[in-house]
Amino acid sequence: MxxxxxxxxxxxxxxxxxxxxxxxxxxxxxxxxxxxxxxxSGSAAPATGRKANRTLRRQVYSAIAQHKEISAGNISVIAKDGAVTLNGSVTDASQVGTVAEIAKGVPGVTSVTNKLTVQKPFGGM
Structure with a gap:
């Protein structure tokens, strides 16, 4: 015991x-x-991590919004370490490639994965 x-x-x-x-x-x-x-001295090193990803995402949104012919309401942008993924839908098939090209033109974007689809009309035809 x-x-x-x-x-x-x-x-x-x-x-x-x-x-x-x-x-x-x-x-x-x-x-x-x-x-x-x-x-x-935080300004000596470039911003990394979540803050940089948010900044890049906002820059891509801003670049897309500058093109008035694109309805960006159904587009979501995910940014991670320079890699951008586009999700959602656009109203016209020609906009799928256009949005990807706009995203590629944003400084800091290293690659773009385009998962955009064309939005079907309400009748489904």
């Missing part, structure tokens, strides 16, 4: 000791020399 209590106490102490060392670890990038200077 006494040995079981001692064993449980020892296991508990090991768990506490390992959890304390796990919390005290730091990342390698933060401890690298000059990392704090690079982090302080």
């Amino acid at each position: 006494k040995s079981i209590k001692t064993f449980r106490l020892a296991v508990g102490a090991v768990i506490v000791a390992t959890s304390m060392t796990a919390w005290s670890q730091t990342s390698d990038t933060a401890s690298a020399p000059g990392a704090s200077a690079m982090a302080a």
Whole structure:
């Protein structure tokens, strides 16, 4: 009975000791020399991640909106690291390629995946 209590106490102490060392670890990038200077000057590095993807998506939307002949209400744009995916529908078959070309012309776009379809009229014909 006494040995079981001692064993449980020892296991508990090991768990506490390992959890304390796990919390005290730091990342390698933060401890690298000059990392704090690079982090302080955010304008030195280009924007990456979610913010850059949102910015690129907005730029593609803006470029499409400049073409009044395109009904962009049913078009969604997904941007990830320069790769743009176009989803949704357009009113005319000629607009499918036009929208893709507009997206390719936006600075920062590296590739375009065009999943646009032509919207069928309400009668379905």
